[in-house]
Amino acid sequence: MKVAFSAFPKAFTGNVAVLVGADKQLLPSAQAIDRELGGAIKRAIDASRFTGAKGQSLTLLGQADIARLTLLGIGKSRELDARAAEALGGLVAGEANAAGQKAVTVVVDPLKGNALDPGQVAARIALGAQLRNYRFDKYKTKEKPEQKPTLERFTLVVAAPGEARRVHEKLEPAIDAVFFTRDLVSEPANVLFPVEFARRARELAKLGVKVEILGEAQMKKLGMNVLLAVGQGSVRDSQLLVMSWMKGPKTQKPVALIGKGVCFDTGGISIKPAGGMEDMKWDMGGAGAVTGAMRLIAARKARVNVVGVCALVENMPDGNAQRPGDVVKSLSGQTVEVINTDAEGRLILCDAMWYTQDRFKPQAMVELSTLTGAIIVALGHERAGLFSNDTALSNKLRAAGTAVGEKLWRMPLGPKYDKLIDSDIADMKNVGGGRDGGSITAAQFLQRFVQEGVAWAHIDIAGVAWSTKGNETTPKGATAFGVRLLDEWVAENFER
Numbered sequence: 001m002k003v004a005f006s007a008f009p010k011a012f013t014g015n016v017a018v019l020v021g022a023d024k025q026l027l028p029s030a031q032a033i034d035r036e037l038g039g040a041i042k043r044a045i046d047a048s049r050f051t052g053a054k055g056q057s058l059t060l061l062g063q064a065d066i067a068r069l070t071l072l073g074i075g076k077s078r079e080l081d082a083r084a085a086e087a088l089g090g091l092v093a094g095e096a097n098a099a100g101q102k103a104v105t106v107v108v109d110p111l112k113g114n115a116l117d118p119g120q121v122a123a124r125i126a127l128g129a130q131l132r133n134y135r136f137d138k139y140k141t142k143e144k145p146e147q148k149p150t151l152e153r154f155t156l157v158v159a160a161p162g163e164a165r166r167v168h169e170k171l172e173p174a175i176d177a178v179f180f181t182r183d184l185v186s187e188p189a190n191v192l193f194p195v196e197f198a199r200r201a202r203e204l205a206k207l208g209v210k211v212e213i214l215g216e217a218q219m220k221k222l223g224m225n226v227l228l229a230v231g232q233g234s235v236r237d238s239q240l241l242v243m244s245w246m247k248g249p250k251t252q253k254p255v256a257l258i259g260k261g262v263c264f265d266t267g268g269i270s271i272k273p274a275g276g277m278e279d280m281k282w283d284m285g286g287a288g289a290v291t292g293a294m295r296l297i298a299a300r301k302a303r304v305n306v307v308g309v310c311a312l313v314e315n316m317p318d319g320n321a322q323r324p325g326d327v328v329k330s331l332s333g334q335t336v337e338v339i340n341t342d343a344e345g346r347l348i349l350c351d352a353m354w355y356t357q358d359r360f361k362p363q364a365m366v367e368l369s370t371l372t373g374a375i376i377v378a379l380g381h382e383r384a385g386l387f388s389n390d391t392a393l394s395n396k397l398r399a400a401g402t403a404v405g406e407k408l409w410r411m412p413l414g415p416k417y418d419k420l421i422d423s424d425i426a427d428m429k430n431v432g433g434g435r436d437g438g439s440i441t442a443a444q445f446l447q448r449f450v451q452e453g454v455a456w457a458h459i460d461i462a463g464v465a466w467s468t469k470g471n472e473t474t475p476k477g478a479t480a481f482g483v484r485l486l487d488e489w490v491a492e493n494f495e496r
Helices: 028-036 040-046 082-098 118-132 161-186 194-207 216-222 225-231 277-282 285-299 345-360 374-379 391-404 415-419 438-447 483-493
Strands: 002-006 014-021 057-063 066-075 103-107 153-157 210-214 239-246 255-265 305-315 327-329 335-337 364-369 384-388 408-410 455-460
Touching: 002 118, 002 161, 014 028, 028 040, 028 066, 040 057, 040 066, 057 082, 066 082, 082 103, 082 118, 082 153, 082 391, 118 153, 118 161, 153 161, 161 277, 161 285, 161 483, 194 210, 194 239, 194 255, 194 285, 194 305, 210 216, 216 225, 225 305, 225 327, 225 345, 239 285, 255 277, 255 285, 255 345, 285 305, 285 364, 285 483, 305 345, 345 364, 345 438, 364 391, 364 483, 374 384, 374 438, 384 391, 384 438, 391 408, 391 455, 391 483, 415 438, 438 455
Parallel strands: 002 153, 014 066, 014 103, 103 153, 255 305, 255 364, 364 455, 384 408
Antiparallel strands: 057 066, 210 239, 239 305, 327 335, 384 455
């Protein structure tokens, strides 16, 4: 889909969308069009339940030279922030594709009392439309025409198109990064396995990211036994992906991003039920988000030091797979009794986290993972669970999430939860004594591998990495949750 920014024309034609405020308030462009149409807009509003409330839309067909006129409710002027503008763009793109439109024009009038200027609003609307217009269809060979997206051109009419274009150009790297991650997460596991994931990550070198891949022999030599034990039942080699972007001050300690990359999770010997197991191709959503965030940070040429480390494995039930009851020594020297081989994410992450802290000495470490079904029980699919040993870090991550529409909810940690993972024969076991507090005991396990003085956060994205319904800016499927969140957090708190 091509995006364009244009000045106000003498007359509107084709498929047009205009903004309408709360209480049926027509903005200048809508007023002018209504006069041209002899009051058709007001009559249509009066004959409907449309009030201009945020998220509402109403479509008029066959109005003179305007084939399709869509009224977009924005609510009160101050409610149209960046996130709401993106949602508006996504709404327009979704409706345009549903109607089979090839082109649509959105008119952006100045809004009194709004913190954003029209150029910023227009750029955000365009961004939302592009994010919503994503589709993963590379394996479809037969498809009915009415099932295919049709939108090819998205035009924003605004008083200062040049300024809007400049704002949008700064946002475009986010689109590429989000799509890169959605592609990774959408791929089937027979196509995207650890070595292939690492190969695709090498593309970031073109942007200036230093990309290193550690194979099994290197990890074994280092002592990353817990990570390797998870993948030992697979014929696919495990990998440790290390990405470095060191473009900040030499004196700045880096920020570390850690991602869980289980490219397919059968549960191992503690095998999962067959129903829904196909979804476990996206158990590498955390690694996908971290890789996408590194791509975005590099594409923006951010003046910051950031490292991204992803543990990439397959968890398979082979004769060589680890067994419940095995005891394995981690890179940190701590020993782990593996009670449940399906609690594998925390096992690969603990070695990845320790390696990152030993090598890079980060000032802060944030880890993303599709870690537990328990977080879905707790929070559903609206928010990711946030666990942290640092309140300031937690607050900054939550603020970043709110800014980009990737919301977090802080969950508790504490000594009594921690005791639940004490083992009788090792330093710890990888699950608690039962189903209670499953997402919390997983976080407590990870916290045991956080070195003293490191601000750390664990974000459980199990409920938000994949969408069965989609939303305003995300179609059904991979969401790339975390890409923009991590980038926003880095940009607001560490760039110099």
